Amino acid sequence: MILIQGKGVSKGVTKGKLYFFQRPDTTIEKKAAADLEAEKARLADAQAKAMDQLTALAEKCRAEAGDESAVLFETHAMFVEDDDYVETIMDTLEEEQCNAEYAVKAAGEQFAAMFAAMDDAYMQARAADIGDVTQRILNNLMGVAEGGIDSDEPVILAADDLAPSETLQLDKSKILGFITMGGSGNSHTAILARTMGIPAICGAGEALKESYQGRLAYIDGETGKLILDPDELTLAALKDKYEKQMEHKRLLETMKGQEDVTLDGRKMMLYCNIGSPEDVDAVITNDGQGIGLFRSEFLYLAASDYPSEDEQFEAYRKVAAAMNGKRVVIRTLDIGADKQVDYFEMKKEENPAMGVRAIRICLNRPEVFRTQLRALYRASAYGKVAIMFPMITSVWEVRECKRACQKVMAELEAEGIPYNKDTEIGIMIETPSSVFVADALAKEVDFFSVGTNDLTQYTLACDRQANDLGKFFDPHHPAVLRALKMATDAAHAAGIWIGICGELGADISLLPTFLAIGIDELSVSPTSVLPLRAEIRKSIAKTCTLEKLEC
Ligand code: PEP
Ligand code: MG
Numbered sequence: 001m002i003l004i005q006g007k008g009v010s011k012g013v014t015k016g017k018l019y020f021f022q023r024p025d026t027t028i029e030k031k032a033a034a035d036l037e038a039e040k041a042r043l044a045d046a047q048a049k050a051m052d053q054l055t056a057l058a059e060k061c062r063a064e065a066g067d068e069s070a071v072l073f074e075t076h077a078m079f080v081e082d083d084d085y086v087e088t089i090m091d092t093l094e095e096e097q098c099n100a101e102y103a104v105k106a107a108g109e110q111f112a113a114m115f116a117a118m119d120d121a122y123m124q125a126r127a128a129d130i131g132d133v134t135q136r137i138l139n140n141l142m143g144v145a146e147g148g149i150d151s152d153e154p155v156i157l158a159a160d161d162l163a164p165s166e167t168l169q170l171d172k173s174k175i176l177g178f179i180t181m182g183g184s185g186n187s188h189t190a191i192l193a194r195t196m197g198i199p200a201i202c203g204a205g206e207a208l209k210e211s212y213q214g215r216l217a218y219i220d221g222e223t224g225k226l227i228l229d230p231d232e233l234t235l236a237a238l239k240d241k242y243e244k245q246m247e248h249k250r251l252l253e254t255m256k257g258q259e260d261v262t263l264d265g266r267k268m269m270l271y272c273n274i275g276s277p278e279d280v281d282a283v284i285t286n287d288g289q290g291i292g293l294f295r296s297e298f299l300y301l302a303a304s305d306y307p308s309e310d311e312q313f314e315a316y317r318k319v320a321a322a323m324n325g326k327r328v329v330i331r332t333l334d335i336g337a338d339k340q341v342d343y344f345e346m347k348k349e350e351n352p353a354m355g356v357r358a359i360r361i362c363l364n365r366p367e368v369f370r371t372q373l374r375a376l377y378r379a380s381a382y383g384k385v386a387i388m389f390p391m392i393t394s395v396w397e398v399r400e401c402k403r404a405c406q407k408v409m410a411e412l413e414a415e416g417i418p419y420n421k422d423t424e425i426g427i428m429i430e431t432p433s434s435v436f437v438a439d440a441l442a443k444e445v446d447f448f449s450v451g452t453n454d455l456t457q458y459t460l461a462c463d464r465q466a467n468d469l470g471k472f473f474d475p476h477h478p479a480v481l482r483a484l485k486m487a488t489d490a491a492h493a494a495g496i497w498i499g500i501c502g503e504l505g506a507d508i509s510l511l512p513t514f515l516a517i518g519i520d521e522l523s524v525s526p527t528s529v530l531p532l533r534a535e536i537r538k539s540i541a542k543t544c545t546l547e548k549l550e551c
Contacts (some may be wrong), residue, residue: 001198001227001228001229001230001231001235002212002227002228002229003210003225003226003227004179004207004225004226004227004228004237005013005204005207005224006179006180006201006202006203006205006208006224006225006226006436007184007201007202007203007223007224007467008199008200008201008220008221008222008223008224008225008257009183009184009185009187009193009194009200009201009202009221009224009539010178010190010193010194010197010198010199010200010221011192011199011221011222011286012197012198012199012220012221012222012243012245013136013176013196013199013218013219013220013221013222013238013241013242013449014156014176014177014199014218014219015156015216015217015219015238016154016155016156016176016177016216016217016243017151017153017155017156017214017215017216017217018155018156018179018212018213018214018215018216018217018228019149019151019155019156019157019158019213019214019527020157020159020210020213020450021148021149021157021158021164021166022144022145022149023148023150024186026333026526026538028101028102028105028138029102030096030098030099030102031098031099031102031371032097032098032099033093033097033098033099036094036097037477038095038218039093039098039099039100039103040090040093040100041090042100042141043093043100043103043137043141045102046104046137046138046140046141047081047086047137047437049081049140049142050077050133050136050137050140051077051080051081051332051379052305053136053140053146054073054074054076054077054080054136055073055077057366058070058073058074058077062255069238069352072129072304072305075129076129076132076133076136079129079133080133080136082365084111084486085111085130086331088106088107088110088111089103089104089106089419092106092107100141101138101141104134104137104138104141105134105138107134107508108130108131108133108134108135108138108551109134111127111130111134111421112127112128112130112131112134113127115127115130115154115257116356117387122465123532125469126151128304128305128342129304129305130345131304132304134411137253141411141481142237145169146169147167147169147174148169148170148171149170149171149174149175152296153174153229154173154174154176154178155174155176156175156176156177156178156217156219156226157174157175157177157178157179158178158179158180158208158212158327159178159179159180159181160180160181160182160191161180161182161183161187161189161202161364162178162180162183162188163338163340164188164297164301164339167188167189167192168275168276168298168301168302169302170534171186172196172278173176175196175198176198177193177198177200177201177219177221178190178192178193178198178199178200178201179200179201179202179204179208179217179219179226179511180201180202180203180204180208180252181203181205181206181208182467183202183203183465183467183468184202184203184464184465184473185371185503186418186453186456186457186464187202187464187465188337188338188339189202190202190503191273191275191503191525192261192275193221194503194506194524194525194527194528195273195274195275195279195282195384195525196282196527197282197525197526197527198221199219199220199221199222200221201219201221201224201225201465202228202467203224203426203467204226208226212228215228216228218230218235218238220238220241232245232487242546251359251534252530252531252534253530255287255311255530255533255534255537256287256530257287257534258537259537260289260532260533260536261536261537262515262535262536262539262540262541263313263537263538263539263540264540264541266515266542267413267539268515268519268520268521268522268536269289269290269292269422269497269499269520269521269522270288270289270521270522270524270529270532270533271288271290271291271292271293271329271499271501271521271522271523271524272286272288272290272291272292272312272523272524272526272529273291273292273293273294273501273523273524273525274291274293274294274295274319274526275295275298275317276298277292277315277318277319277322279526280318280319280322280323282526282527283323283526284322285526286526286527286529286530287529287533288526288529289326289528290325290326290327290329291323291326291327291329291330291382291523292317292329292449292499292501292521292522292523293329293331293449293501293523294316294319294328294329294330294331295331295334295389296312296316296330296331296333296334296372297333297334297335297339298317299311299312300335300341300344301339301341302334303337303343304342304343306343306368306371308371309371309374309375309378310375311375312371312372312375312376313374313379314447315376315377316330316375316378316385317378317379317382317383319379319383320379320380320382320383320384320385321346321382321383323383323384323386324381324383324513325383326384327384327386327424328383328384328385328386329387329388329424329447329449329501329523330376330378330379330386330387330388331389331390331428332359332360332362332369332372332373332376332387332388332389332390333358333362333368333369333372334357334390334391335357335358335361336352336355336357336358336360336361337352337353337355337357338352338353338357338465340352341363342513343363344361345367346361349464353457354462357391358390358391359390359391359401360391360396361388362389362401363397363400363401366386369404369510370404370407370408372415373387373404373405373408374408374411374412375410375418376423377405377408377412377419378412378417378418378419378421380418380419380420380423380531380537381418381420385420385423386423386424386425386447386518387405387423387424387425387426388424388425388426388427388428388447388449389401389425389426389427389428390428390430390451390455391425391428391430391431392427392428392429392431392434392441393431393433394433394437395437395440396446398427398441398444398445399444401425402425405423405425409421419446424446424447425445425446425512426446426447426448427441427445427448427449428444428448428449428450428451428454428501429441429443429448429449429450429451429455429483429487429498430450430451430452430453430454430455430458430502431454431455431457431458432455432459432483434487435483435486435487436486437454438486438487438488438491439490439493441490442490442491442493442494442496445496445498446496447491447496447498447499448487448496448497448498448499449498449499449500449501449521449523450476450487450499450500450501450502451501451502452480452484452486452500452502452503452504452505453502453504455480455483455502456473456475456477456502456504457475457479459477459479459480459483460472460473460474460477460479460480475502475503475504475507475549476507476510476548478548478550478551479548480504480508481513481517481548481549484500484514484517484518484519485546485549488518488519491520492518497516497520498516498519498521498523499519499520499521499522499523500519500521500522500523501523505522505523505524506525506528506532508531508532508535510548511532511535511536511545512539512545513544513546515539515541515544516541516545516546517546
């Protein structure tokens with residue numbers, strides 16, 4: 001039996017084959033072609049495969065987000081077949097008598113440089129498209145699977161760590177669970193696993209060896225254990241736990257349709273966090289009463305250029321309409337720090353978590369902000385949309401955001417485009433500064449939502465991505481809980497509601513503290529809704545105390 005101990009970050013027991021995430025190899029060397037005709041045939045196959053993939057992607061996008069988002073993949077398909085591009089690849093093959101990979105890479109670089117040198121900004125941006133197309137053909141040549149998983153059956157996905165943009169592109173139907181060498185409970189792989197309701201382990205370290213590829217593994221996302229070749233006793237314990245998990249799931253089903261209210265009548269709004277429109281199904285299945293955090297950056301991370309207003313509008317409209325009048329809080333762009341997007345061409349920073357990220361980018365780039373706000377206000381005509389700004393530290397930032405909203409509303413008014421002028425505006429409380437000035441901020445907005453992932457990071461000066469901070473990274477720290485109380489008191493004094501949308505909101509052991517503090521809403525991964533509802537319905541709010549705020 002082999003036991004690998006990591007940190008459990010998403011509960012559940014499951015078994016499946018271990019599969020190591022495939023990252024495209026970017027080091028392509030020039031080799032002499034042993035058989036030039038064979039290289040040409042490989043190239044033709046890779047191009048044909050790229051055409052099939054792009055046609056399928058365009059169809060999927062058209063169905064999910066409308067015509068405009070499909071255009072990107074249609075443009076990519078045109079590049080694959082572009083006469084000049086193909087001729088350049090063939091010329092290199094003939095002249096250099098080399099491998100297809102090298103010829104494709106050389107042509108891709110040549111075309112990307114040509115586009116980048118053009119005067120027109122639109123044409124310059126096409127350099128990223130040609131880069132994407134080239135990488136797609138290269139992946140096909142090298143047998144790198146799309147979605148990172150080349151397997152017919154679902155697997156337990158293993159990786160060193162996964163970047164947010166990588167998790168977005170994964171084929172989710174093929175994943176039973178995650179295990180990563182690095183990462184932490186707040187990393188995006190962990191958040192994704194909780195949204196999907198599948199087990200995940202992070203921080204497994206070097207013990208997770210690639211030589212285990214393909215072996216049957218058992219993972220327990222609660223204890224953080226991965227086991228290969230379990231002995232009889234361990235196997236029996238795992239089976240038992242699996243059965244109990246199934247039984248618990250059946251019991252939770254009875255919570256569907258029940259009110260989120262304590263025994264003494266205190267109501268709690270139980271909302272969900274989502275990362276893309278695809279996640280709405282999970283919200284509805286788990287009976288979430290709204291969406292408390294829609295991380296809009298998926299649109300930016302998955303693209304190779306700025307998503308257009310129409311593309312964004314379609315995605316927001318779809319979620320708002322699907323939620324059928326229930327509140328949908330959409331957070332404006334929150335990139336920077338661990339979420340890097342190449343086409344934003346951000347300067348490299350020493351401390352990106354404290355650099356130009358989130359609302360700072362939006363306020364520095366009014367055009368990017370305006371496009372998103374227009375899409376959000378247009379979507380507000382199709383459901384109960386609320387807009388939320390991340391990483392707020394100062395009152396002036398909120399006022400500037402509100403001015404941008406006013407401007408956009410005036411534009412839509414003048415253009416005769418429908419929108420909801422009473423769209424709620426809220427901010428995230430995720431910096432200590434926002435807690436200290438919460439009284440002033442509360443007078444500016446309709447609601448607060450506490451991002452405890454970042455609030456813990458900034459309050460305790462502990463990197464949320466690092467997995468070796470151990471006991472120093474403590475979201476239960478009285479400083480974090482007191483910050484919650486200060487923000488709640490300020491919100492209630494101004495007559496606005498306050499929720500928690502960070503991962504701490506799903507921590508059942510803190511529910512009595514949240515009730516004592518007076519939190520109005522918890523926004524959690526969809527699979528946490530029913531367990532929390534069961535707990536809320538057993539609680540008595542007036543007996544809950546603030547003891548955890550003591551040092
Ligand atoms: C948070 O910081 O708690 C939060 C919800 O935002 P994100 O995890 O996307 O930074
Ligand atoms: Mg945050």
